[in-house]
Amino acid sequence: xxxxxxxxxxxTTLRQRRQRLTKLIDFPVILWSGRSIARNFAANPYPFRAxxxxxxxxxxxxENAAIRxxxxxxxxxxxxxAANSKLWHGETPTREEMAQKIGADAVFxxxxxxxxxxxxxxxxxxxxxxxxxxxxxxxxxxSPADGPTGIDLDLAKAIAAxxxxxxxxxxxxxRKAAAVTIxxxxxxxxxxxxxxLGTQHPSEALVRSVMEGVIIAHNLSCAYxxxxxxxxxxxxxxxxxxxxxxxxxxxxxxxxxTEMGWAADITRTWPxxxxxxxxxxxxxxxxxxAHDACIAKVRPGIEYLDIHLLAxxxxxxxxxxxxxxxxxxSDLVEMDAHAIFFPHGVGHLLGLDVHDMEDLGDLASYxxxxxxxxxxxxxxxxxxxxxxxGMLVTIEPGFYQVPAILHEPxxxxxxxxxxxxxxxxxxxxxxxxxxxxxxxxxxxxxxVLTAALPTKATVIEQFVNNH
Ligand code: GLY
Ligand code: MN
Numbered sequence: 001x002x003x004x005x006x007x008x009x010x011x012t013t014l015r016q017r018r019q020r021l022t023k024l025i026d027f028p029v030i031l032w033s034g035r036s037i038a039r040n041f042a043a044n045p046y047p048f049r050a051x052x053x054x055x056x057x058x059x060x061x062x063e064n065a066a067i068r069x070x071x072x073x074x075x076x077x078x079x080x081x082a083a084n085s086k087l088w089h090g091e092t093p094t095r096e097e098m099a100q101k102i103g104a105d106a107v108f109x110x111x112x113x114x115x116x117x118x119x120x121x122x123x124x125x126x127x128x129x130x131x132x133x134x135x136x137x138x139x140x141x142x143s144p145a146d147g148p149t150g151i152d153l154d155l156a157k158a159i160a161a162x163x164x165x166x167x168x169x170x171x172x173x174x175r176k177a178a179a180v181t182i183x184x185x186x187x188x189x190x191x192x193x194x195x196x197l198g199t200q201h202p203s204e205a206l207v208r209s210v211m212e213g214v215i216i217a218h219n220l221s222c223a224y225x226x227x228x229x230x231x232x233x234x235x236x237x238x239x240x241x242x243x244x245x246x247x248x249x250x251x252x253x254x255x256x257x258t259e260m261g262w263a264a265d266i267t268r269t270w271p272x273x274x275x276x277x278x279x280x281x282x283x284x285x286x287x288x289x290a291h292d293a294c295i296a297k298v299r300p301g302i303e304y305l306d307i308h309l310l311a312x313x314x315x316x317x318x319x320x321x322x323x324x325x326x327x328x329x330s331d332l333v334e335m336d337a338h339a340i341f342f343p344h345g346v347g348h349l350l351g352l353d354v355h356d357m358e359d360l361g362d363l364a365s366y367x368x369x370x371x372x373x374x375x376x377x378x379x380x381x382x383x384x385x386x387x388x389x390g391m392l393v394t395i396e397p398g399f400y401q402v403p404a405i406l407h408e409p410x411x412x413x414x415x416x417x418x419x420x421x422x423x424x425x426x427x428x429x430x431x432x433x434x435x436x437x438x439x440x441x442x443x444x445x446x447x448v449l450t451a452a453l454p455t456k457a458t459v460i461e462q463f464v465n466n467h
Contacts, residue, residue, distance in 0.1 A: 010059050011103025013169035017057055017162060018072045024158035027119055027151055028070040031057060032134060034125040035064045047221070051125045052352035052359070053159055055261045059102045064130075067104070068116055076104040077113045113137050121155035123148070126359070146361035160357055160364035165390030170351065171440070173262035174392060177220070178438055178449040180256040181264035184214040185453050188228070188254070189463040192272045194246045202272075204228050205240040207250065215256045223263035224354045227253035232269060232432020233400040235344060244272040249280055251432050255354060263354045265394050266450050267436035274465040276457055279427045283399050284457055286318030290397035291435045291455065294346060298439050298446040304383045304393065308346040311397040312338040312377060323423045336377030337418050340405055345381035347394035350438055355382060356392075376411075387441045392449070396436030401427075 021029070033054040036045035050061040058067045058076070065078035078095045085092070099107040108116070114137050122138065124145040125131055134142045143149045148156045166174065188211040194201050208228040215222060229237040230244060232251030244250060253267040269284065271277070276284055290311040297307050316338045317329035324341075325332055332338060349356035349365050357364035362372065367385045372378075383393060401424075405411055437450045454460055 009169065010101060013167060014057060014059050014074065014102055015072060016167065018069055018074060020162045021057070021069065021158055022071050024161060025121070025154060027121055027154075028068060028116075029155055030066055030068050030113070030117060030120045030122050030138070032122070032125050032130050033058065033062050033065045034127045034130045037127050037129070050261065051123070052261060052357070053123045053163075054125075055352055056159075056163055059260065060098060061259065061261065062098060064110070066110065066113055068113075068120065074102065074104045075116070076102070076107045077110050077116075078107065079110050114139075119151075121151040123152065123156060123159065123359075145359040146363075148360070148363075156360050156363055160360060163351060163357060164349070164364060165388055166351060166392055166440075167390075170262060173258045173260055174264070174351070174438075174440075175449060177223070177256045177258050177262050177264035178266075179452075180215055180218045180220055181254065181266050182450060182453040183218075184211040184254055184256065185252060185266055185268050186463060187211060187214045188252050189268070189270055189460065190466050192244060192250055192270065193274055193464055193466065194244050194248075194272045201243045201245065203240065203243045204230060204250070207244070207252065208240050208254075211252060211254045215254075218256070220256045220258055223255040223257035223265065227251065227267075230272075230431070232398075232434065233402045234432075235400070235402075246273040247277065247429060248272045249276075249430060249433065251434055253434065253436065257354075261352045263350060263352065264438055264450065265350055265354050265396075265436060266438065266453060267396055267398075267434040268453065268455070268460065269433045269435065270460045270464050272464070274461055276461065277429055280430050280433075281457055282322055283318075283427060283430045284433055286315055286322070287397055287399050287433045287435050288455055288457070289318060290314040291395060291437070294395045294397065295437065295439055295446065295448060298387060298393070298395070298441060300389045300441055300443065301386055303386050304346075305378075305381065307395070308378070308381055309333060311346045311395075312342060315342050315397060315399065322427075323420055324427070326418050326420060332418060333377065335418070336375055337415055339377035340411065340415055340419065341399050341401070342397060343376075343380065343400065343402065343405060344398070345378075345383070347396045347436070348382035350392045350394055358382070389441055389443050391441045393439055393441070394436055395439050396434055398432065398434035399430065400432045400434075401430065 031054045033050040036048035048063045068075040076099045191210040225238045230248040251269045255265040257263045294307045312333045316332040319325040365383045370384050440447045
């Protein structure tokens with residue numbers, strides 16, 4: 001459970017996080033870790049994942065625990081393991097050892113939490129049993145995390161401000177998640193080759209197993225449900241049954257999460273036969289041009305919306321050049337025509353959550369006073385802030401042929417004249433392409449934490465061909 005180079009630095013990192021929080025609020029805070037939920041009976045639970053807000057300030061994924069923060073003090077509330085725990089779960093560190101590791105000033109039983117709860121704010125956790133406990137111990141309703149009120153809202157705003165820009169301890173973990181994820185994608189590319197295999201084609205499931213196998217072999221877990229699909233037009237496709245057929249593009253959106261919960265999020269799209277067709281290559285180059293142009297713009301002070309609009313413009317221009325769209329790129333973006341093929345936002349915050357702090361709704365990712373646009377081309381923008389040094393964002397433009405968009409009568413009629421539908425038919429071998437990297441905003445510009453994984457078409461082909 002070593003998140004940082006040694007115990008002192010974990011405790012130091014956590015103290016610095018409390019110092020940053022306490023500058024923004026003047027009331028006590030209780031954060032619960034939550035607990036695993038039963039799959040089909042209590043002794044067969046889903047894997048435990050601690051609440052990210054707890055992890056940020058407690059540093060360790062302790063199950064069924066709470067911390068109380070006041071000023072710079074940290075108190076841990078956690079019961080000793082049950083008497084028969086050693087039989088089923090073996091020896092585990094004592095709570096005193098945990099408390100020492102995280103630099104807690106005191107440790108208490110959970111039953112003592114109520115008497116320390118006066119005036120405390122919290123963030124609602126996802127599991128209902130702990131959520132119910134939150135309301136019981138605080139003796140008041142706790143609003144859901146995505147709609148906090150009162151002091152819980154003040155706390156959510158303060159936590160969002162503190163978590164928005166990553167410290168050195170977080171970056172160590174984020175780099176580790178990125179490195180393992182790169183390895184997973186390389187292994188996935190190498191496991192996909194269909195050429196020369198006769199009828200023995202690998203399946204999406206096989207490639208997924210190879211990619212997740214790398215993550216598991218590093219004793220990490222997946223940060224989200226892997227997407228490994230030849231139907232990349234289904235944006236969050238979690239089915240893996242298709243065999244890979246020569247001519248398919250495989251879209252893999254797979255990311256590792258460290259034991260302390262820090263995530264990576266990478267997407268690559270590759271031809272399973274090891275060679276892009278000319279039409280696939282044409283569209284791939286457009287998405288890559290958007291990806292590269294957006295990353296080049298990432299620096300402190302730039303509006304993330306402008307990066308999204310840049311992706312939209314590069315894609316629109318590329319599609320005009322290919323004869324798929326008609327008109328001027330800026331006009332096409334103005335009328336949201338890019339969103340026919342690029343319907344999602346260009347990316348999101350990344351940290352302890354793959355969409356960092358999305359449990360708080362848009363509170364963290366939208367600048368105060370900004371709300372979601374109702375426009376077709378902007379509604380799925382997940383981040384709407386000027387970028388700051390220390391923020392980690394994804395850049396993930398894409399091109400998709402989504403039947404639910406292309407055959408939707410109102411959209412079809414609205415964009416009847418700007419799409420050359422006959423020309424589009426010539427690109428039927430492209431269902432979905434996305435290229436996604438994790439980009440850290442630095443004082444002078446940016447650093448792509450996932451840059452070691454190739455994006456260039458020829459290099460991707462070489463990987464698939466095992467060169
Ligand atoms: N990795 C999935 C997503 O960004 O939505
Ligand atoms: Mn993403």
